[in-house]
Amino acid sequence: PGVDEQSTLRLSGQGEQIRDGVPGNLFVTLKVKPHPQLGRSGKQILFDLPVTVAQATLGDEIEIPSVDGPLEFVLPAGTQPDQQFKLRGKGVPDIRGGDRGDQIVAVHVVIPRDLTLEQRHLFEQLDASLGREIEMPKEKGFFSRLKEALG
Incomplete structure (x- = not known):
């Protein structure tokens, strides 16, 4: 390895x-x-995780592949499309004895193309409940991120 x-x-x-x-x-x-599900970039392992709208919104526990075998990944509620998560130390071991790389999980929210009448009705109810105003999360500045990182 x-x-x-x-x-x-x-x-x-x-x-x-x-x-x-x-x-x-x-x-x-x-x-x-090559692995059928995992990609590699140096010591990093890359995995694309397709999830449903419900899983991204509500969160879920999902079994994913890793170099050490399957592991339980906790998808947090409110996960955004194309959000990435870093699993520290779950990447490729360094043959020279250094630290292991990380596994990057890239979440891809899959939007259904064909809905049943019931599913469409449920989405319409959800749409009415949420409203149409969308507030974009504010991007944090450099000093805010630094302050968070330092605790």
Whole structure:
């Protein structure tokens, strides 16, 4: 675990033997097999998580894949489309003994294309209940974010 694509390993004394001599070194170039659900960028693991409107709004506990096997991810209520979450230490281990990378979970809210009459009615009720005024969250400035980070 933790090797990069095209990493080369040297196996001392495992190569071809020269006539009446010692065996040389064998060099092996590695190809990393892609995972069907996870992507990779350096030590980071990337995962796209599709969720329903209800899951994003209400929150949910969802089993997701990781390099260590399945793990329980808590999707917080009010998750916004394309919001990303960083799972610290859940990425690729460093083969040189450093820290592990992180796993980035990118949430994609999937809007239904075809609704039944009942579902449409429920969405219309929700729309009437919420109203049409949308207040965009204010972007925090540099000093506000720094103050939050420092506690």
